[in-house]
Amino acid sequence: MRRVGPVGLRSMIRFIPTRVGTTRTGPRREGAMMVRRAFLGKILHPSAAWAQKGIPYGACRTLWEGCVDAFEAKRFFMEECGVIVERKDRLLMLALGWALVTGLSASGAATSSAPRSGTETSGAIHVLTDEYTENIVFDAPSDLHVITSNAPIAVSAWDGQGIRMTVRKAVRGTDEDEMRGYATRVRVLMSRPEGRLALFVFRPVRPAAVQSVEVGLDLAVPRDMVTAVVARTSGAPITLQGLNANISALTSNGEITVVDCAGEIEVATSFAPVTLHRTRFLGGSGLAATSNAPIHADVAFADAGSFRFITSNAPVDLEISPESRARVAIRTRGSEAEAWVEVAHAFRPHVVFAMRTAANIVLEGGGANVTVRTSNALIRIGPASPF
Numbered sequence: 001m002r003r004v005g006p007v008g009l010r011s012m013i014r015f016i017p018t019r020v021g022t023t024r025t026g027p028r029r030e031g032a033m034m035v036r037r038a039f040l041g042k043i044l045h046p047s048a049a050w051a052q053k054g055i056p057y058g059a060c061r062t063l064w065e066g067c068v069d070a071f072e073a074k075r076f077f078m079e080e081c082g083v084i085v086e087r088k089d090r091l092l093m094l095a096l097g098w099a100l101v102t103g104l105s106a107s108g109a110a111t112s113s114a115p116r117s118g119t120e121t122s123g124a125i126h127v128l129t130d131e132y133t134e135n136i137v138f139d140a141p142s143d144l145h146v147i148t149s150n151a152p153i154a155v156s157a158w159d160g161q162g163i164r165m166t167v168r169k170a171v172r173g174t175d176e177d178e179m180r181g182y183a184t185r186v187r188v189l190m191s192r193p194e195g196r197l198a199l200f201v202f203r204p205v206r207p208a209a210v211q212s213v214e215v216g217l218d219l220a221v222p223r224d225m226v227t228a229v230v231a232r233t234s235g236a237p238i239t240l241q242g243l244n245a246n247i248s249a250l251t252s253n254g255e256i257t258v259v260d261c262a263g264e265i266e267v268a269t270s271f272a273p274v275t276l277h278r279t280r281f282l283g284g285s286g287l288a289a290t291s292n293a294p295i296h297a298d299v300a301f302a303d304a305g306s307f308r309f310i311t312s313n314a315p316v317d318l319e320i321s322p323e324s325r326a327r328v329a330i331r332t333r334g335s336e337a338e339a340w341v342e343v344a345h346a347f348r349p350h351v352v353f354a355m356r357t358a359a360n361i362v363l364e365g366g367g368a369n370v371t372v373r374t375s376n377a378l379i380r381i382g383p384a385s386p387f
Helices: 006-013 027-044 057-066 069-080 092-104 176-185 345-350
Strands: 116-122 125-136 142-147 153-158 163-173 187-191 196-202 210-222 226-232 238-241 246-250 256-259 265-268 274-281 285-289 295-301 306-310 316-320 326-331 340-343 351-355 358-363 368-373 378-383
Touching: 125 176, 142 153, 142 210, 153 226, 163 176, 176 210, 196 210, 210 226, 226 238, 238 246, 246 256, 256 265, 265 274, 274 285, 285 295, 295 306, 316 368, 326 378, 340 351, 340 358, 345 351, 345 358, 345 378
Parallel strands: 142 196, 142 226, 153 210, 153 238, 226 246, 238 256, 246 265, 256 274, 265 285, 274 295, 285 306, 295 316, 306 368, 316 378, 326 368, 340 378
Antiparallel strands: 116 125, 125 163, 163 210, 187 196, 326 358, 351 358
16 A cells, blocks of 8 residues: 555535535434444554554554544634634644644643542433542643533633643543443643643544533633633633733633733623623733623723623623723613613713613723623623722
């Protein structure tokens, strides 16, 4: 068999079928997966030329076992993270997997603690839990990207050295042996492109005996070493605390909580609350958005920029630091019994326009532009306690 280098691989992959079926479930989808496994498994088998080019066997094996999951990862990025993957880029996630496993292997940690595991049984369903902690070398200022799904993310600042990462796995299924084997193949992959540390939770295709898996990440990061935090999950909460960094957090059906943070902040979820406590919005823009859930915030703003607080069918409770220079435009809409604006007594001298469902307030001569929107609910605005 002819050896396949990077160029040859690209040429061969071009002929891999990408639409054997049009449905996502059922025999047609399984048939498509089998064809992809056959093609990609043959190309990336550890006995092929990749292993002869000095790439570690473990890295080849990791990618080979997970090649089918590149397509599942593509779906996750498209549906949960809002990243548009064109059909011509159908192997984008495969390339990502390759970069991850060749960049730093499965963990890349300096030290690791002994795992703590256990099993609970309810009827025919078993729940296998596994928890371990790793210390990751982090000795230069850089961004941090964390990506998982259906599991929580927590990032907090600490005064220690490096990053302390606690990984919590929960596997539900009917066969303990298959669950344990599957849990060992679920891992946190790591990549270090220039100026960024990326952590990506890799999940192989689940066997029939495994019903679901959750991989939550709890990170303690050096207080002044992280320049930006990007957190992506779905169906689970995100918690960020004590960070002096730009923040971008996206989830769905999970609460977002930001405490004692300062930077350019954008957070968005749906059907779950957003809470910002002692948070300073810096930079030129900021966003706190959800739907059908409340927003609670006590914040301070930079002297210039555009900052938005947006929800629907739920109240907004906004407290602004008295030293903030801002022009605040507030608007709600809906029935008289549900939608109105309530301005605290301390802010009433600053009101330049007011009606039942809208108000404009100028603080300290104005500066930043702040927009507050909801529907069918109350908006309260007032001063925050100093912080």
